[in-house]
Every structure is written in C-alpha cells, then in structure tokens.
Amino acid sequence: MAMEHPLWRTSTALGLGTLLWLGASACGGDDDGSGGSAGSGGGTGGDGGSGGSGGSVVAPHCAALVAGMNTAFLVDGTERAFILDLPTEVETAGPWPVVFNWHGLGDTAQNMSSLIAGLVNDPSFPFIGVTPEDAEHAIAGQSFDWDVFSVEAATNTEARLFDEIMICLDQRWGVAADHVHSVGFSLGGIATDMLGVTRGDQFASTASYSGAYFSNSANTATLGMLSSFVSWPAPTHGNSYAQMVMHGGTIDTFAMGPVTVHFDEYAVNDQAYLNGMGHAVVLCDHGGGHTAPAAGMMPVQVFEFFRGRPRGTASSPYAGGLPSDFSSSCTFYGGS
Structure with a gap:
C-alpha cells in the first residue's frame, strides 16, 4: 500500500464560494462500483449493533446483502448504497468486528473501500468492512455528500444508515458488540465524529484523518458566519470509546472566503x-x-489500534507506550 493513497488526497480544484472548505478528497469519479445486487426494503429503526451471533430470523432485505456494492437499501424511504468487504469465513465463523469507512467530499465508496478491502482477513483482526456511498446531501441546492451539518440524533441520515446496516449485519452474520469501529477522512472524518456523538454508545474506538467535532464549541467558534450552517447535539452517552485523531500539521487547511x-x-x-x-x-x-494516509498512520496502524481497544476497556493498552510501528509524531493522551 502506498504511503499516500491518491484517492484520499484533497484537491485545490474545489471552488471557493461554497462550503467546500469541509471537503477532502475530490479525486475519483462518480463510479459507484460494480459489486453485487443489493438489499431492498430496510428497517424502521432500532439501535443497531446489539452484537450477537446472528440469528434464525433474517429480514429479506438483510438476506439480500452481498459482498461488494449493495444498492437500493431502503432507509426511511431513501435508497442507500454501500460496499461490504467480507472475510472469507463470514458464513462459518463470527460474530464479527465491524468497521465503517467514510469517504471525503467528492470521493466514492469504491475508492475508499480499496484502503480496507485487503485487511478483512487479517488473522489477528478479521472484520466486516462497510464503506457507505453518500446520498448527495444537499445544502442550498448543492451536494455536500454527508448529512453532518445540522444534526438531529434520532433522524440523522448517516446515523440511521448506520442503524439499519448494523441490524442487518447482526441478523445475517453476527456482530461482535465490543468491536464496532469507524474511520473517515475529512468530511468522512467529520461523519465518524458525528457518529461518535450520536451513536457513540456502540463504538469501541474510532479514527479520523482531518476530522472535527462540531459539538465542540472550540471548533465552531472558528467558523464565523459559517457557524450558522452547523448544529450538533451534545453527546448523551457515557461510553468512553478511544479515538485516533490524525492531522496534517499547520498546512492542513482550507480557505473559504474570510475563513481559513x-x-x-x-x-x-x-x-x-x-x-x-x-x-x-x-x-x-x-x-x-x-491528505491521508501517511507513514505510521496507514490503515494497518489504524486497525492495530482498533484491535487493541475493545469496548469497555478500563485501562488503555497504550498508556505505557504506543506500538513501535506507529508514527513517532503520535502521542497518547489518557482520558480524565
């Protein structure tokens, strides 16, 4: 895997005068992959991710899920698409860790999935990978991919997609409830952080490349006039999932008119x-x-972080030092 995956790079070709300062990868196209046929239908709610060993009752739209691209997966009346990367033994073993993988603005699920597909059979941490495709969430008539700006926890489009996919994965193959994770880059990193706020009770750990919590007033205070577009609830859960927070230093910026x-x-x-x-x-x-990923912060290190930190861990395995293959720029900070 190359040190800098070209599909995760940002592009300065994105125009100013829009909210594209939130953008990440504009590379790739609108190809949504070839994959298999999709599940249709979709549930009507639920918490998702109960974790278990599957079950004898599998809803038809869950039974229709396949490895590769799934389309026409109905969530609250909207058809969604996502890629499933499945371990070889998915039908005979389990329950399985689950990792959600969110692309940057203008990128595609097909591109983003290529970063994790080769890792699902890692014998130390086999998992089910879920790479959603955006539904072209619109603000003032322009698509911004993900619903991560004005957020209502119960009805947020991406949180509800998470709910319904988790229900299906648990029915179909079984979810290891102590190993549910999410990773994303830029706008996808913000999607991961938003899920940490709205569905954080279910996560063991998460990772973000150039993300942001807009429930953090220190962040929204920097937005100036753009803050009117952003509204997140405060976290209400008490689950202290761990997070790997990665950024590109002082040049990890985007200019939007008077706001950088x-x-x-x-x-x-x-x-x-x-x-x-x-x-x-x-x-x-x-x-x-x-841009992402970078040496010592590749998907291999992210998944090593996920593997070492199941939900409910009382004492972090990293308190005494990080793994030797992590970047020397990484520092552990314990929670209060």
Whole structure:
C-alpha cells in the first residue's frame, strides 16, 4: 500500500464560494462500483449493533446483502448504497468486528473501500468492512455528500444508515458488540465524529484523518458566519470509546472566503474535548497537509489500534507506550 493513497488526497480544484472548505478528497469519479445486487426494503429503526451471533430470523432485505456494492437499501424511504468487504469465513465463523469507512467530499465508496478491502482477513483482526456511498446531501441546492451539518440524533441520515446496516449485519452474520469501529477522512472524518456523538454508545474506538467535532464549541467558534450552517447535539452517552485523531500539521487547511479552516487546530481542540469526557486519544501529526494516509498512520496502524481497544476497556493498552510501528509524531493522551 502506498504511503499516500491518491484517492484520499484533497484537491485545490474545489471552488471557493461554497462550503467546500469541509471537503477532502475530490479525486475519483462518480463510479459507484460494480459489486453485487443489493438489499431492498430496510428497517424502521432500532439501535443497531446489539452484537450477537446472528440469528434464525433474517429480514429479506438483510438476506439480500452481498459482498461488494449493495444498492437500493431502503432507509426511511431513501435508497442507500454501500460496499461490504467480507472475510472469507463470514458464513462459518463470527460474530464479527465491524468497521465503517467514510469517504471525503467528492470521493466514492469504491475508492475508499480499496484502503480496507485487503485487511478483512487479517488473522489477528478479521472484520466486516462497510464503506457507505453518500446520498448527495444537499445544502442550498448543492451536494455536500454527508448529512453532518445540522444534526438531529434520532433522524440523522448517516446515523440511521448506520442503524439499519448494523441490524442487518447482526441478523445475517453476527456482530461482535465490543468491536464496532469507524474511520473517515475529512468530511468522512467529520461523519465518524458525528457518529461518535450520536451513536457513540456502540463504538469501541474510532479514527479520523482531518476530522472535527462540531459539538465542540472550540471548533465552531472558528467558523464565523459559517457557524450558522452547523448544529450538533451534545453527546448523551457515557461510553468512553478511544479515538485516533490524525492531522496534517499547520498546512492542513482550507480557505473559504474570510475563513481559513485549520484541521490541525481542530485535532488539538478535540484531543482536549475528548479527554475531558473520559476518552483516551492518540493524537498524530503527519505534517503533510490535507491528505491521508501517511507513514505510521496507514490503515494497518489504524486497525492495530482498533484491535487493541475493545469496548469497555478500563485501562488503555497504550498508556505505557504506543506500538513501535506507529508514527513517532503520535502521542497518547489518557482520558480524565
């Protein structure tokens, strides 16, 4: 795997005069992959991720899920698509860890899934990978991919997609409830952080490349007039999932008119914010700007982090030092 995956790079070709400062990868196209046929239908709610060993009753739309691209998966009346990367023994073993994987603005699930597909059979941490495709969430008539701006926990589009996929995965193959994770880059990192707020009771650990918590007032205070577009609830759960927070240093920025967004500042703000709520944080600065992944912060290291930190861990395995293959720029901060 190359040190810098070209499909995760940001593009300065994205125009100003829009909210694209939130953007990450504009690379890739609108190809949504070839994959298999999709599940249709979709549930009507639920918490998702109960974790178990599957079950004898599998809803038809859950039974229709296949490895590869799934389309026409109905969630609250909207058809959604996502890629499933499945371990070889998915039908005969389990329950399985689950990792959600969110792409940056303008990118595609097909591109993003290529970063995790080769890891699902890692004997030390086999897992089911879920890479959603965005539904072109619109603000003022323009698509911003994910519903991560004005957030209502019960009805948020991405949180509800998470709910319904988790229900199906548990019915079909069984979910290891202590190993549910999420990772994303830029706008996808913000989606991961948003799920930490709205569905954080279910996560063991998460990871974000150039993300941001917009429930953190230190972040929204930097947005100026753009803050009117952003409204998140405060976290209401008490689950102290761990998080790997990665950024590209002082050049990890995007200019939007009079506002320059500094993702490195968001990362530092969020380390303090998360620590204050009891979350352990690994904070990393790869220094490469608004791009990912980077040496020592590759998917291999992210999944090593996930493997070592199941939900409910009382004492972090990283309190005494990080693994030797992690970037030297990474520092562990224990939660309060």
